[in-house]
Amino acid sequence: MSAFYALLKRDLRLAYRQGSAVTLTLAFFIIAVTLFPLGVGPELAVLARIGPGVLWVGALLSCLLTLDRLYQADYEDGTLEQLMKGPLPLELMVLAKVAAHWISSVLPLILIAPVLAITFNIVADGIWVLVLSLLIGSPVLSLIGSIGAALTVAMRRGGVLLSLMILPLYIPVLIFGVAAVEAAISLLAISPHLMLLGGLTLGALVLCPFASAAALRLAVE
Amino acid sequence: MTLIVENLGCVRQERIIFSDVNFTVKAGQALWVKGRNGTGKSSLLRIIAQLLKPASGQISWQQKDVLDEPVEFLKRFEYIGHLDALKTSMTPRENLSFWAKYRGPNNIEAAIEAFKIEEIADFPVRSLSAGQKKRSNLARLIACPSKIWILDEPISSLDVHFIDLFTDLLRAHLEDGGLALYATHQDLEIDDVQLLNLDEYTGAGS
Amino acid sequence: MAIDLHRYANPARFLRIMGAIFPWVAISTAVLLIAGLYLGLFVSPEDYQQGDTVRIMFIHVPAAWMALSIYTMMAISSAVGLIWKHPVADLSAKAAAPIGACFTFLALVTGALWGQPMWGTYWVWDARLTSVLILFFLYLGYMAIWESFDDPSKAAKAAAILVLVGVINIPIIKFSVDWWNTLHQPASVATMDGPKIHSSILIPLLVMAAAYMSLFMSLFIVRVKSEILARRLRLLQMNKLQE
Numbered sequence A: 001m002s003a004f005y006a007l008l009k010r011d012l013r014l015a016y017r018q019g020s021a022v023t024l025t026l027a028f029f030i031i032a033v034t035l036f037p038l039g040v041g042p043e044l045a046v047l048a049r050i051g052p053g054v055l056w057v058g059a060l061l062s063c064l065l066t067l068d069r070l071y072q073a074d075y076e077d078g079t080l081e082q083l084m085k086g087p088l089p090l091e092l093m094v095l096a097k098v099a100a101h102w103i104s105s106v107l108p109l110i111l112i113a114p115v116l117a118i119t120f121n122i123v124a125d126g127i128w129v130l131v132l133s134l135l136i137g138s139p140v141l142s143l144i145g146s147i148g149a150a151l152t153v154a155m156r157r158g159g160v161l162l163s164l165m166i167l168p169l170y171i172p173v174l175i176f177g178v179a180a181v182e183a184a185i186s187l188l189a190i191s192p193h194l195m196l197l198g199g200l201t202l203g204a205l206v207l208c209p210f211a212s213a214a215a216l217r218l219a220v221e
Numbered sequence B: 001m002t003l004i005v006e007n008l009g010c011v012r013q014e015r016i017i018f019s020d021v022n023f024t025v026k027a028g029q030a031l032w033v034k035g036r037n038g039t040g041k042s043s044l045l046r047i048i049a050q051l052l053k054p055a056s057g058q059i060s061w062q063q064k065d066v067l068d069e070p071v072e073f074l075k076r077f078e079y080i081g082h083l084d085a086l087k088t089s090m091t092p093r094e095n096l097s098f099w100a101k102y103r104g105p106n107n108i109e110a111a112i113e114a115f116k117i118e119e120i121a122d123f124p125v126r127s128l129s130a131g132q133k134k135r136s137n138l139a140r141l142i143a144c145p146s147k148i149w150i151l152d153e154p155i156s157s158l159d160v161h162f163i164d165l166f167t168d169l170l171r172a173h174l175e176d177g178g179l180a181l182y183a184t185h186q187d188l189e190i191d192d193v194q195l196l197n198l199d200e201y202t203g204a205g206s
Numbered sequence C: 001m002a003i004d005l006h007r008y009a010n011p012a013r014f015l016r017i018m019g020a021i022f023p024w025v026a027i028s029t030a031v032l033l034i035a036g037l038y039l040g041l042f043v044s045p046e047d048y049q050q051g052d053t054v055r056i057m058f059i060h061v062p063a064a065w066m067a068l069s070i071y072t073m074m075a076i077s078s079a080v081g082l083i084w085k086h087p088v089a090d091l092s093a094k095a096a097a098p099i100g101a102c103f104t105f106l107a108l109v110t111g112a113l114w115g116q117p118m119w120g121t122y123w124v125w126d127a128r129l130t131s132v133l134i135l136f137f138l139y140l141g142y143m144a145i146w147e148s149f150d151d152p153s154k155a156a157k158a159a160a161i162l163v164l165v166g167v168i169n170i171p172i173i174k175f176s177v178d179w180w181n182t183l184h185q186p187a188s189v190a191t192m193d194g195p196k197i198h199s200s201i202l203i204p205l206l207v208m209a210a211a212y213m214s215l216f217m218s219l220f221i222v223r224v225k226s227e228i229l230a231r232r233l234r235l236l237q238m239n240k241l242q243e
Helices: A001-017 A020-040 A045-069 A073-076 A081-083 A089-117 A124-151 A159-185 A191-220 B041-048 B070-074 B092-103 B108-114 B128-136 B160-175 C012-043 C052-084 C087-119 C126-145 C150-184 C198-241
Strands: B001-014 B013-024 B030-034 B058-063 B077-080 B148-152 B178-181 B193-197
Touching: A001 A089, A001 B092, A020 A045, A020 A089, A045 A089, A045 A124, A073 A081, A081 A089, A081 A191, A081 B077, A089 A124, A089 A191, A124 A191, A124 C150, A159 A191, A159 C126, A159 C150, A191 C150, B001 B041, B013 B030, B013 B041, B013 B058, B013 B178, B013 B193, B030 B041, B041 B148, B041 B178, B077 B178, B092 B108, B092 B128, B092 B193, B128 B160, B160 B178, C012 C052, C012 C198, C052 C087, C052 C150, C052 C198, C087 C126, C087 C150, C087 C198, C126 C150
Parallel strands: B030 B178, B030 B193, B077 B148, B148 B178
Antiparallel strands: B001 B013, B001 B058
16 A cells, blocks of 8 residues: 555655646636636626536536646656556556546645635535535546546647547536536435435446556557 | 576567567576667567567566466566656655655665765756766666566666666676666676577568 | 467458358348338328428437447447457457447437427437437547557557447436436427337338448448458558568
């Protein structure tokens, strides 16, 4: 397990030292979300209606921005092949890197989301559930994304391909995440939605590391 | 402590790079892999390092098939590739200490001393020269000690002085009963060394 | 020679079987297509509500069936390719993808055309249309990844991983989209199910499905053959290079 923590810590330290990636992702999230009121008009009822969806889609796209570098930096400087030698099984190595990605790139988005939700006139209950749904569901984004990142790791311009492959697979988590917030706003039960989200996360947690590891083996060959 | 390779063949991009390569390396011995560009020196070393699957043949370590059960073998070697495997925003010391924590044995100070990188150990890798980076990467061999050294162009970008230093370290490793497989263009003047010239194994002839 | 490269480029038995089947599926495609279209467009009764537009169904519904079946078939042959390293398996998944994408596109276009008279608009975010649209994206991603690798054997494995991940996701996507659709029920959508299917509709539907199936088989055989020939050409070039 010490190898797992060593890798997690190293990736977090690297993310911290190259702080620009995190700030840029946050800035992208804020700007992308800000465009919607400008696009659809400032009417508060409309904004409250589309708010949960906009924030979820915004988080999803921002997450995509950093995913293509998930393994690429390590691939380019030869660290990846050293990591593959072990002793950590490749699947656990994937998990450590995905965890670092989630903490460094997705968690900040979740922390800023309530502020943006206020500007969208979402009621307080909705905001809490939004944060909760993001916390439960967003690991799926990093996990599924890691498969795309592994498949495109050796490609110079893998980002676009990554989006094409991964975005359709994000649809379930988007639907259940937004549904939870909408249920909270209309005072309906939220637990089924959150449980489904949790189910998706657990499923992804089990399956994605294997697919990701298989794709990485392929890339290093 | 014997590494046996039999009938090894390698195919890249549907092209046969080499076939029927055989050799045996025992404790204290070294194998010098030589050949022109494109004859598969790197591929051969990567196959031994389990980064590449061979198209044919067997590799065995201590009478056990490495391709079937790689886990035990993976712990026994350290591989130095073309790339430096250093994070440029971290210092050599941080890089080494990461690998030491990741791999297990922790011998950082000895490694820093052996490769004479004391003075640069606390500067970010991005500010170092190519030779300094190379030494910082090679230091992993001492920081994470292992039985087998697999070295792909270990002395490229080192000056004469450090080539001698490295050769001494390599000799010491072999005297301790270690094994080494290395691909270089230059003779390292190791006593107990076999030569594998890949020019003689190209696939086109067969 | 220790390594037999021709194994990958000369699946003789496969080619022989395909060559024998091809004329038959080509003929049956023509016969079934003519019969199905005739039965569907002229013989079957018009719907008491939808009139002649219901006939789009005979093009649309079997195309949607094919869209999903071909993706499943790609997933199965990719799994075979990954597990048993059978060279033809990878090729057949690759060869099937554009055909499947075309059927998916056909289902989408005919669905939209059918939607106009039924719903008064070309596109409705109906659960089925949305699912088919997502399936279309999955096909595009699959085809894109094949194009993005220089080494065909790497591309085959990468594409296989992607299609297997996709096929695990399809039921989840389908479920979530259905669920999303019931949450956001559009104002008034006539269901496509209609009354119980009468044999006068069912028979042309099945004939069309069979026609699509044999159309797929004939296109598939042509495409796999050309893939194999392309590989053989590549190999000859490589050998030339090596001499």
